[in-house]
Amino acid sequence: xxxxxxxxxxxxxxxxxxxxxxxxxxxxxxxxxxxxxxxxxxxxxxxxxxxxxxxxxxxxxxxxxxxxxxxxxxxxxxxxxxxxxxxxxxxxxxxxxxxxxxxxxxxxxxxxxxxxxxxxxxxxxxxxxxxxxxxxxxxxxxxxxxxxxxxxxxxxxxxxxxxxxxxxxxxxxxxxxxxxxxxxxxxxxxxxxxxxxxxxxxxxxxxxxxxxxxxxxxxxxxxxxxxxxxxxxxxxxxxxxxxxxxxxxxxxxxxxxxxxxxxxxxxxxxxxxxxxxxxxxxxxxxxxxxxxxxxxxxxxxxxxxxxxxxxxxxxxxxxxxxxxxxxxxxxxxxxxxxxxxxxxxxxxxxxxxxxxxxxxxxxxxxxxxxx
Amino acid sequence: xxxxxxxxxxxxxxxxxxxxxxxxxxxxxxxxxxxxxxxxxxxxxxxxxxxxxxxxxxxxxxxxxxxxxxxxxxxxxxxxxxxxxxxxxxxxxxxxxxxxxxxxxxxxxxxxxxxxxxxxxxxxxxxxxxxxxxxxxxxxxxxxxxxxxxxxxxxxxxxxxxxxxxxxxxxxxxxxxxxxxxxxxxxxxxxxxxxxxxxxxxxxxxxxxxxxxxxxxxxxxxxxxxxxxxxxxxxxxxxxxxxxxxxxxxxxxxxxxxxxxxxxxxxxxxxxxxxxxxxxxxxxxxxxxxxxxxxxxxxxxxxxxxxxxxxxxxxxxxxxxxxxxxxxxxxxxxxxxxxxxxxxxxxxxxxxxxxxxxxxxxxxxxxxxxxxxxxxxxxxxxxxxxxxxxxxxxxxxxxxxxxxxxxxxxxxxxxxxxxxxxxxxxxxxxxxxxxxxxxxx
Numbered sequence: 040x041x042x043x044x045x046x047x048x049x050x051x052x053x054x055x056x057x058x059x060x061x062x063x064x065x066x067x068x069x070x071x072x073x074x075x076x077x078x079x080x081x082x083x084x085x086x087x088x089x090x091x092x093x094x095x096x097x098x099x100x101x102x103x104x105x106x107x108x109x110x111x112x113x114x115x116x117x118x119x120x121x122x123x124x125x126x127x128x129x130x131x132x133x134x135x136x137x138x139x140x141x142x143x144x145x146x147x148x149x150x151x152x153x154x155x156x157x158x159x160x161x162x163x164x165x166x167x168x169x170x171x172x173x174x175x176x177x178x179x180x181x182x183x184x185x186x187x188x189x190x191x192x193x194x195x196x197x198x199x200x201x202x203x204x205x206x207x208x209x210x211x212x213x214x215x216x217x218x219x220x221x222x223x224x225x226x227x228x229x230x231x232x233x234x235x236x237x238x239x240x241x242x243x244x245x246x247x248x249x250x251x252x253x254x255x256x257x258x259x260x261x262x263x264x265x266x267x268x269x270x271x272x273x274x275x276x277x278x279x280x281x282x283x284x285x286x287x288x289x290x291x292x293x294x295x296x297x298x299x300x301x302x303x304x305x306x307x308x309x310x311x312x313x314x315x316x317x318x319x320x321x322x323x324x325x326x327x328x329x330x331x332x333x334x335x336x337x338x339x340x341x342x343x344x345x346x347x348x349x350x351x352x353x354x355x356x357x358x359x360x361x362x363x364x365x366x367x368x369x370x371x372x373x374x375x376x377x378x379x380x381x382x383x384x385x386x387x388x389x390x391x392x393x394x395x396x397x398x399x400x401x402x403x404x405x406x407x408x409x410x
Numbered sequence: 411x412x413x414x415x416x417x418x419x420x421x422x423x424x425x426x427x428x429x430x431x432x433x434x435x436x437x438x439x440x441x442x443x444x445x446x447x448x449x450x451x452x453x454x455x456x457x458x459x460x461x462x463x464x465x466x467x468x469x470x471x472x473x474x475x476x477x478x479x480x481x482x483x484x485x486x487x488x489x490x491x492x493x494x495x496x497x498x499x500x501x502x503x504x505x506x507x508x509x510x511x512x513x514x515x516x517x518x519x520x521x522x523x524x525x526x527x528x529x530x531x532x533x534x535x536x537x538x539x540x541x542x543x544x545x546x547x548x549x550x551x552x553x554x555x556x557x558x559x560x561x562x563x564x565x566x567x568x569x570x571x572x573x574x575x576x577x578x579x580x581x582x583x584x585x586x587x588x589x590x591x592x593x594x595x596x597x598x599x600x601x602x603x604x605x606x607x608x609x610x611x612x613x614x615x616x617x618x619x620x621x622x623x624x625x626x627x628x629x630x631x632x633x634x635x636x637x638x639x640x641x642x643x644x645x646x647x648x649x650x651x652x653x654x655x656x657x658x659x660x661x662x663x664x665x666x667x668x669x670x671x672x673x674x675x676x677x678x679x680x681x682x683x684x685x686x687x688x689x690x691x692x693x694x695x696x697x698x699x700x701x702x703x704x705x706x707x708x709x710x711x712x713x714x715x716x717x718x719x720x721x722x723x724x725x726x727x728x729x730x731x732x733x734x735x736x737x738x739x740x741x742x743x744x745x746x747x748x749x750x751x752x753x754x755x756x757x758x759x760x761x762x763x764x765x766x767x768x769x770x771x772x773x774x775x776x777x778x779x780x781x782x783x784x785x786x787x788x789x790x791x792x793x794x795x796x797x798x799x800x801x802x803x804x805x806x807x808x809x810x811x812x813x814x815x816x817x818x819x820x821x822x823x824x825x826x827x828x829x830x831x832x833x834x835x836x837x838x839x840x841x842x843x844x845x846x847x848x849x850x851x
Contacts, residue, residue, distance in 0.1 A: 096521035103514055199603065199629050208604035208630060209535050209558075210509065215542065236546070237517070310513045312539040317510040353518060356503070365737060366481070367474055370465035370504030 071260045079253045086245045090238060091230045098241045099309075100349055105244025106132075106305040107345035109251050111329045112338050113298025116255055118327070119336025120264060121291035122271030123175060124183055127190030128299045129322030134167050135160040135303025136313035137198065140211035143308075153216045153308070157247070160304035161297045168296020169289060176288035191323045195315035210314025213307045215240070244305045251298055252338055258294065259338075267291055332384050334393025343392045351377060449767045451526030455495070457759065457766065460519035461502040462512050462531045462540075463555075469507035472656065472686045472744050473532055476555065477502040478737055479728075479748025480530060485735035487752075487844055493759045494766075501525065509539035516540040520549055527552055527771065530573070530751045534558045534605060545569045550771050552758065553751050553799070557680070558605055559824070562791075562798040569772055571779075571792065572799040573751060575713055576824065577606055577653060580678055580803055581613020583820045584651060584711065586829050587805045588676070589617040591816075598647025598673065599625040600638060600662055602654050610653035610678060623647050628658060639665040642673070649674040654681045660690035663704045675708045682710035683743050684718070684808055709816065711803040713787045714750055716743050718812040724785040727839045750785045756845055757782045763849035774850040782847060783837035787819040798824070802832050 068074050090098055114128050138160040142151055151159075171190060175183055198205040205211060218239040226234045234242075258264055269277040270287050278284055307313050329348045334340030352373035359369030388395045451458040465474045477500075484498045492498060501523055503515035512531075519525050520543075527550035531537045534556045541560070544551040545567045553573035554561045557580070561572035588597060597618050601607030607627060615622065624645035626638035639662060642650055650673045652662060659681040666672070681687075684705055691699045715722040717740075720729075728749050732741040759766060761774035779792030788802030802821035806813040819832035840846060 094521065096518055099514070099517040099521060196629065196631070199631075202603065209538055209560075212538060212542070237521070306510065310510050310539055311542050312509050312513070312535075314509045314535040314539070316508055316535050317539075319508070321506075321508070322510075349514075353514075366477060366502045366504075367465045373504070374466055 072257055075253050075256045075260075079249050082249055082252075083246075086242075086249070087229075090241050090245070091226075091232055095235060095237050099237045100353075102237065102241040102244045102305075102309045104345050104349040105241065105248045106302045106309060107326065107329060107348050108342050109244075109248050109305060110299045110302035111326050111333070111341035111345045112248075112251055112255055113295040113302070114326050115330045115333075115336055115338065115341040116259065116267075116298075117291050117295035118330060120259060120271060121267040121288065123288060123291060124180075124327075125175075125187045125292075125295070126184055126320070126323050126327065127171065127187035127194075128295075128326050129318045129320065129324075130191045130194035131164050131168060131171075131296050131299035132303035132306060132322065133194050133198070133313065133315075133318035134164045135300030136213075136307035136318070137205060137211060137303075138163045138300070139304040139307040140213045140313040141204075143213055153243075157301060157304040160307075161300040164300020164303065165293050165297040168293045168299075171296070172289040172292025173285075175292055176285045187323075188320070191318075191320045195318050198313075198315045206314070208315060210312050210317070213311050213313060215311050216243070216308055240309050244309065247301055247305055251301060252342075255294075255298070255338060263290070328381055332381060332391055334391030337391070337393040340391050340393035347380070351380070448765075449526060450524050452496070452766055456497045456499050457493070458499045458501065458523065458525045459527050459529045459755065460516075460523060460525035461500070461529050462505045462515050462519070462536065463502055464507040464532065464536075465502075465504035467506035467508070469533070471689075472683070472742075473507075475739070475742055475744040476530070476532065476748035476751075478739075479732070479741075479745030480752040481748075482731055482735040482737070482745070483728075483749040483752035483756075486731045487756055489735070490842065490844055493756055494764045498756075498759070505533075505536055507533055507536055509536050512536040513539045513543070516543065520544070520547060526550070526766070526768065529553055529755050530555050530748070532556065534560065537561075541567055541570055548768055550768050552771075552775070553754055555747075555751070557609075557799075559609060559798075560605075562796060564795060564797045567797075569768075571772075571775060571797045573754065573790075575679075575788075575800045575803050576798060577609035577678065577680075578613040578824050579801065579822055580711055581610040581653070582616055582822055583613075583803055583805065583829060584676055584678070585614035585617030586820075587709075587817060588614075588649065588651070589621065592649055592674070593621075595621060595649040595674070596623045596645075596647050597621045598623060598642040598645060598650040600642065600650055600652040600654060600658075601625060601627045602658065603627040603629050606655075606680070607653045610651075614651055628654070630655070630658075633657075633661060635661050635665050636669075638662075639669060639671060643669055643671040647673055649676065651676045651678075652681055653678045656681050656683055656686045657690055657694075659687045659705075660694050663687075663691065664695055664699065667699075667704065675705075677708060677710050679711045679713065679803065682708065682808070684811070685742060686744075705808050706810070708808045710806055710808060710813070712806050712813065713800050713803045714743070714746055714785055716813065717741055717746065723839050727843045728785075731843065746785075753784050753845060754782065754790075757784070757847045760845065760847040761850045763851070777850045778847065782845070784845065785837075785839070787836070788821045788832045791823060 068077060110128055110132055114125060117123050117125055139156055142156045142159060175186060178186055199207050215236055218234050223234045226232060266282055266287055269282060270284055274284060325348055329344030330341055332347060333344030355373045355376045356369045359372040461477060463473060463477050464470050481500055484500045488497045503519060505512040505515050528544060529552045532555040537554050537556060549569060551570040553571055557574050557576045559576050561570050599611055599622060601611055624642055624647055626641050628635050628638055659677050687705060691704060715724045717725060719725050728746050729741055731749060758771055758775050761778050762771040775792050776794045779790050786800050787804050788800055791798040791801050801823060802819055804815055804819045805817040806815050820829050821832040822829040
């Protein structure tokens with residue numbers, strides 16, 4: 040616990056210690072926002088390079104990873120920083136995806152531009168999050184898990200029950216956005232590549248993701264983040280310090296829900312469909328495992344966890360096929376290996392990948408100082 | 411000092427990036443990719459096709475057997491030299507019946523594995539997620555394993571073809587059969603609350619509007635069907651037509667057993683596989699019911715020969731294929747389904763000629779598909795205007811572990827089209843078990 044309570048370096052920000060970096064540190068911007076913005080800018084360059092250099096299929100996998108990561112980032116703030124567990128984030132993503140589907144329509148030429156639709160989806164989901172959060176603020180531990188679990192089960196059911204609006208089991212078809220001319224032209228000017236739909240969606244997803252990470256990193260580094268951590272670590276102490284527990288909890292839920300809504304919107308346009316079978320409890324649990332495996336409370340951990348969620352199963356399946364298993368057995372291998380990885384992480388590195396990295400870095404730092 | 415060196419490295423990196431990107435911006439190249447040589451997924455010696463099926467998760471029992479049947483039949487054809495000298499390479503991937511995953515695995519099949527066509531992708535919500543993508547990429551999307559009417563939209567989705575009889579056609583034939591043979595019955599409907607139940611109801615009501623006393627719908631996923639069955643009993647229905655999936659056949663049987671409600675049951679083809687329903691009954695009743703005995707006397711429909719008809723020449727062919735090339739397990743009706751789809755695909759590939767292209771195979775199916783003969787009971791409805799699959803079914807009764815025919819094969823189409831008797835003689839399998847369709851054009 041003590042490890043978590045320490046001010047966690049957000050995203051992959053440079054380590055505060057180490058003489059080698061002193062020069063760089065002196066040079067970097069003073070303000071937190073500036074520092075984070077610089078990091079995000081660097082990340083943006085990396086994303087552009089990676090997307091331009093990888094195959095269309097990898098692009099589509101990155102698009103998938105982006106919406107998992109957006110939702111996981113929101114969840115890691117809620118669970119890791121504020122200490123509230125949520126098994127209902129899949130349902131919140133459904134809210135975002137269905138809002139997008141209803142606003143964009145099947146033909147895709149709805150009057151509203153995509154970015155506005157995504158904002159509305161986030162706002163609607165935040166509203167739902169406020170309602171759920173108000174109930175959740177009174178609950179703890181298993182009761183909170185149960186309440187959010189009910190959300191995860193009920194929301195897909197609602198979509199089936201009101202099938203004339205939500206399309207029932209078949210779901211709402213969502214037309215993929217067209218690549219804007221200026222975007223295609225810019226990428227072409229830089230790299231002489233055409234921008235197919237899949238790559239544009241990856242850009243859209245990662246653009247949204249980086250924006251979300253920037254905002255969350257700032258929030259976590261500031262007063263709001265400190266208050267959330269205070270509430271997580273000791274409620275009584277926090278209350279004595281004048282913090283209103285209920286308000287703080289609801290706010291955390293709203294922020295987290297808005298992220299889930301954005302993730303749902305990206306999912307909707309990437310998958311081109313919002314259907315109840317896409318938002319089962321498996322999705323909610325998948326997000327939670329991504330957050331835990333990556334490292335609870337860390338945005339970088341959320342990124343790592345979602346990468347695992349997206350890249351591990353197909354890699355394992357292909358390994359299985361290469362090893363001579365038939366298609367069915369290879370497909371069954373993927374969830375098995377995922378489970379084994381989960382168990383191993385919990386046994387060997389309960390603080391997740393990021394926790395391990397931090398430990399390694401701390402050891403290196405201390406050995407350098409002594410040696 | 412060190413800091414300054416770092417800075418210099420950073421600056422150099424940016425400079426290199428800029429130079430590289432500046433180099434890239436030349437004139438737009440001509441359309442080179444995929445156009446010049448052979449078609450995507452086709453080489454001199456092979457054709458690659460892909461599919462998505464639920465291999466894990468709740469929908470896996472039964473459905474996961476379909477691709478193994480398809481695989482076995484392709485192996486059988488490959489062992490005999492393939493089609494136009496090309497071996498068929500078949501890749502099926504797991505989507506766990508989750509549309510989000512379907513879109514991922516189909517991306518992988520199309521973009522990474524570079525398949526020539528997608529074949530037999532299973533499920534209405536799952537396949538809905540990829541129809542737009544496949545059509546915009548120009549990938550043939552053949553023989554979707556679902557009876558939804560969505561796959562018959564050649565204007566919107568020119569690459570997509572249905573395969574099995576759609577639920578409306580099946581509903582019409584069941585409706586007419588009941589109207590003629592049970593004119594005094596008070597009919598209840600037990601429907602899955604989606605397009606499956608809706609299309610079936612639409613077809614049945616064409617003939618039974620006056621006889622229907624109640625229509626009850628269940629939501630897939632909710633395993634309590636007591637209210638629906640009780641409502642049908644209260645409405646006095648003495649004949650119930652179910653458009654439901656196998657697990658709800660089992661649930662509705664157990665529930666009516668509890669309520670001592672014994673109407674004549676009719677289940678659509680989808681929900682009536684005796685072997686699967688039997689195992690589900692045993693599981694749901696925790697052993698109290700051990701086999702499909704409850705289904706004795708139940709009426710259903712068929713459009714493919716089943717494994718319970720060992721004398722049928724098609725079943726014998728498929729048994730031979732499974733014995734020679736199958737994996738573990740027995741031949742099942744699901745594997746027969748997969749083999750019949752594979753048989754259709756081989757016909758399509760033969761019709762596409764020695765140099766198949768994506769447009770070519772679609773055109774070949776539109777031109778010649780309605781004349782192809784195979785294990786299916788009634789011909790396909792393929793034409794440039796229609797992409798609908800098998801046009802009819804046969805009404806049968808489950809009795810003593812097998813089925814007896816109650817009607818000849820009945821053929822019809824969506825809408826007002828009347829129901830007629832199908833082609834008299836059932837097609838016989840070719841001696842070598844491989845179709846021989848001449849190339850179109």
